[in-house]
Amino acid sequence: MEKVLDVKDLHVSFDLHAGEVQAVRGVDFHLEKGETLAIVGESGSGKSVTTKALMRLIPNPPGRIKKGQILFDGRDLAPLSEREMEKIRGKEMSMIFQDPMTSLNPTMKIGKQIMEPLMKHQKLSKQEAHKRAAELLVLVGLQNPEMRMKQFPHQFSGGQRQRIVIAIALACNPKVLIADEPTTALDVTIQAQILELMKELQKKIDTAIIFITHDLGVVANVADRVAVMYGGQIVETGTVDEIFYDPRHPYTWGLLSSMPSPDTDHEAELRAIPGTPPDLINPPKGDAFALRSEYAMAIDFEQEPPLYKVSDTHFVKSWLLHEQAPHVEPPEIVKLQRRSLPGNYEKPVLAGEGVDNG
Amino acid sequence: MDKLLEIKGLKQYFNEGKPNMVKAVDDISFDIYKGETLGLVGESGCGKSTTGRTMIRLYDATDGQVLFNGENVHGKKSRKELMQFNRKMQMIFQDPYASLNPRMKVADIIAEGIDIHGLAKSKEERMKKVYELLETVGLNQEHASRYPHEFSGGQRQRLGIARALAVEPDFIIADEPISALDVSIQAQVVNLMKKLQKEKGLTYLFIAHDLSMVKYISDRIGVMYFGKLVELAPSDVLYKNLLHPYTKSLLSAIPLPDPDYERSRTRKVYSPDVHGYSADDVVEMREVAPGHYVYCSVKEMKKYQETYETAR
Known part of the structure; x- marks a missing residue:
């Protein structure tokens, strides 16, 4: 199998008044093309910090990647400058967050928000981006794309907003998608729809997904492999069957x-x-x-x-x-x-x- | 078993008479027995939280009655009567971060009810009660002088429970008390609630959307859909012989921690059209089997009763 991501001995620390918080303490894992890796653990186990470090979204100061490598297609992301990272973020690697209301801009029309990465990363013209954005909305299951694109985030329900966030994240066909508790804020029936959508899209564009959650039912549903984190370290990894049955x-x-x-x-x-x-x-x-x-x-x-x-x-x-x-x-x-x-x-x-x- | 609460034809409408009127709770009736836990489940917006809030008189009911020990909660009441009633019914909220005043010390948060109801005669007695309550919920005396931000989510929820217990209530409405907590901490809080129920003979209304936890903690479960109670049954019955198509759809959407089950699970989608009610069908809550109520027409009731026959 082809590794799209290979994380080696990652350490992330936050320098606070009280001292150095060693949030991630030596994490190794890899991600294969097209697979879903679930990371589970309680709050504070370092699962979100680990994935934010992969996207280089740890604010510095107080946070810093202390040690380790993040090999993406063989290239180490850890030492990259912010400008170099901007070319990767949203294009090669995307992220979906828990709360779809805070990850969308409330003052910007949905259409513009989806067109943004298309015009920036794929260098599409405005007309092309508009067309593609409409296609993406249909792809994630929203009807009437032309009308919808003119609306603002508050005019959508929670599940619909999460669909829009997914559309933005997948706009440039990223190789890696990081989903940080994407369904925790949603009802079970809406959660089921979003999980089905993510699996379907994953098949279509062959994205590898890192799925963070603390719901073990969701893990059993989506994951190929599972990493269990505790106290800033991975304490167990295995296939989904190995984690649940042995x-x-x-x-x-x-x-x-x-x-x-x-x-x-x-x-x-x-x-x-x-x-x-x-x-x-x-x-x-x-x-x-x-x-x-x-x-x-x-x-x-x-x-x-x-x-x-x-x-x-x-x-x-x-x-x-x-x-x-x-x-x-x-x-x-x-x-x-x-x-x-x-x-x-x-x-x-x-x-x-x-x-x-x- | 004695009834502690009887809810009769309860309605809670918002923006009444305006075009944007919402029938959040639309004519529901059920009883809660002394010492039991009644679980109330449904999706967001189905009216389960509104039901709880109307029961404790946070909202004035549009219509219907809530009888607590035979007495209507929503009737005209003097201050004194209200005080007495408030003591008997308490609430635990979902968000342990928002439901504790960040500027108050833990001791004052917990003792607020004690002060209002004059349950402690002296300062010493007041603090003694606070210490006891902290220990009851698994915290210790030192925590009394701290502020809420110094606690984790699970600890804050324990404080919320201690505050509810301070006035020695009979009935506690827990509105999604564990939804905001980690899985491992959820179990701690649920165990604590069950222990307290046994020790103090409490009655709970447990509102949640996590069905596996609801099934575990509840004696009976009610399922709500768009302001209506569509099914009410003992919790093991609801899992073995659930009848209403919405309940089936809700259960089929829950992922379980078992990869083999997940690979074979198919989701059923509910559409109100499946009932095919005609104009002269009377749709209401009917007792299909002892203790098992379903919101259905006469025709459906016969069909449902047959499932019980075949199961036998």
Whole structure:
């Protein structure tokens, strides 16, 4: 497969009065052409910061990319100047945000907002851009494009606005689309429509999508692969089946079992993850999740766990996979869904230095 | 079981008599029993929040009655009667950032109700109550002197719960109390609400759009669509034998954390035309099976009852 994006050892920090917030602490992942990678994790886990760093949207100061590479088609984006980045942003890589009201300009007609990237990046004339914008509106499922283009954002519903944002993001057929909680603010039926639309468009223009969400149902629906983030690091990556049917990291277990399934007993207590995410000004020593994990061992408080490989595509950062670790049983909900996957190695192996992890 | 609340023909219209009139809640009736949790679901704009707000008298009802312990909430009331009623019914809001006054200390936020209702005789007693409440919701005494911005979303929602509990209510309306929270924190808040219900015998109206969580916390669930209650049933029945086509459509739109299920799930689209009501069809809430109400015509009711026969 062809990698469109390859992120290596990315570190992002924010310099605040209180100290340096290490929001992203060594993240490695890649994105293949045409696939959807979902990034999940709680607020503060660094998922939004990671993707904003890819688009170079981290305000500096206080934020900065401290270390690492963002290889896009083999070219490192991290050291690019703002002017060079402007040629990539919106053309090769686009982003959709959670709130469609704040990402559209309320004082500008919809048509003009869609034409803008077409005229800037694709150097279309005004007439050509107008024609293409109308086509895009139809593509994302809005009727009467000529009339719609003359309207302002407030004249559209939430779902329609998100469709317009998608039209703008896809105007230049980007290679990578980053969607940051694009459906969180929408109703379930509208969410279903938007997800269907995104999948359909992805097939048509072969865009790779990074999809950020904390809704695991949405992840199961859209993702080919999943990366689970905690405390500024990726703690587990795998194919969607590996994450849902054979998760190995206790944090992934916690996420999966904190949501009731339709069969969860009414009387049973939900397995909430206790406590709150770690303070990234002073990141905890060892495994960042240890403080909240009932599976934590002595070594978790001392030393950061290495990355283990469970299959060619499944990577886990936890001491529980060490051969000397005691055998532990995951929570009930995880066990109910667990199955043995054919691609797994006989036992987990250490991912070697410099080996690409997912 | 005793009825705590009876809602009879409740209507809430906005901009009445003007061209832009909205029938936000249009003639709905249901009961809430003592000690139960009634879930209310539907899409935004279906009137579920308005129902909750009208019940607690944040809006004056256009028509209909809300009987709380047999007494109409919307009748003419003296200040004293209103005070008493306000104490018995409390609300928890969706946005824990907007529902706490940023300029007030936590102790004053929680004790506001205690002060208004004169529930504490001395300053010591007041603080004692605040400390107790903080501990009840899983926070600690030190938090009393802080301001809301020093708390995370989940902690703020706990403060909202502590504030509601301060006046020892019987009934709490929770309007999307977990929608703004992370998945892992949602479970903490839901567990807390269930624990408090058991300990204090509280009754909840739980308004939400996340059906999996609603099913888990509720004894019964009502589904709203365009101001109407279209289906009301015990929560396990609603999942096993849901009848109204809108409920089917709503459930089919929810993604579940199971990739195999997601690969095979097909979404059903609801259109009110499927009913094909004729002019002389009387469409109203009908009890299809014990405890299972559906908004339907006589013809549909027969069809629905057959599904129960075949299931048997």
